[in-house]
Amino acid sequence: MDMTSNKYDSVRHVDATPYASSLIEGHRDFGYSLKTALADIIDNSISADANCIRLVVDSVSNNPSVIIADNGHGMTEGELLEAMRLGSKSPTIERKPFELGRFGLGLKSASFSQCRSLTVMSKRDGISSCARWDLDLVAKTNSWTLEVFDHFENQLGYDLLEDKGTVVVWQKLDRLVGEVGSVAKITENMNAEFSLAERHLRLTFHRFLESNKPQIQLSLNARQLTPLDPTASSHPATQKDPEDTIHLSNGDVRIRSYTIPHYKKMSQTDWDELGGPEGHLKSQGLYIYRENRLIIAGSWLGLAKQTELTKLSRIAIDIPNTMDSQWKIDVKKSSAQLPPLVRERLMRVVERFVGTSKRTYRSRGQRLVESTMHPIWNRVQVEGKIHFKPNIDHPVFQAYSKCLPIEFKEGFERCIRLIAAGLPIDALHAELVGNAESIVALQTAESDLNQVVIDLTEVLLANGITRERVKDTLQNYPLLQSNWEVAERLVTNYLKEKVYE
Structure with a gap:
């Protein structure tokens, strides 16, 4: 006899269907920004094998709108209605290789985060269909009222529907527009948001956009977007480590480390674009790709600290969509967590790799204090403390000191010592941490050179350096190297004068 049962127990089944208005409003607050919302819609287009995706933004009318149109395989009416259903696909269902979707929520949640009216038109096998979620209608009826159109030729975006493909239309842009204001203010706000979103899309889908035969063409108001590779992999000065692979039961994790070039080896435009609005200090770290789509951009995920000396470090990590649960990929596909096995392996990779980036910066600093090149500044280490002081033995200082009357020599050396003591260490450190590449030496006058x-x-001639080698030797001197066009002429002229002495 089952002693745990009770003849007085009874169970009733009650319908606990959630209130439509409350639940659908909750789907607006998954944490999407404009840029992540657009990326989620584009994921669907790529998964539908589209090779042309057009973003059309109207920010100047009284009823601003956003349209995302693609030429993918499109949907039948039944498929469209299923796609408009919230939670249309379980995250536990096995995805096809290269499929970018995950929860079956992206189309709706991403769209609702920006607008109150979502219209989707699609065409497949010559047959068109159209459906709309209007959150104001859902709120009014408190029911899952999806509008389905039999005739929609006059709907916004219909002219962008191709022989096959899908058009997504956002209207009632309450989140994007913000508080009601003038058309000019709305236009300004939207343009600022789309400027940030454009960079995000170029970064997120750069692998789909790059190469001679890109997988997709992505445009914003008829302007083609170009790829933005955060690892600068095609730059000739980028250092690349061999690829490392972690074989796991549900797929392979591929790791490749890059050290991007020092800013002096890139154009200022390329350097600024690579660093983005937050700069290179914030853009160092791990870049995690899921099926070639970037989901994490520039974070060490606790494996290292962001420092000035490691800001050239980038590690690209590729994972398949079969690892979503292990990596805890979120709905927005914008965050992830490292599985224990991967974290352990990555820690060793990071420890070994970040030294390359540090050496790139340190090697430049070490050249400035190379003893054989008569540095203007000397690096001195005493009891663990590092000091920089002018090199009083520099030939220029020595030549001037020899010309001074004996009573002025001590005063001259005192001035040199005061310059060393007054070096603004704190100010230099603050600038180097926040804006190192903007710090440049003052222009040197030709007479000083x-x-x-x-x-x-x-000094070189007195130490046995031949006339033929003088120019090559001086070209390695940092001050002359950065002004070599002028310095070379001065060296040539002086050597000629020496001939006639």
């Missing part, structure tokens, strides 16, 4: 050339040449 000429004096450096004369004094260094005299």
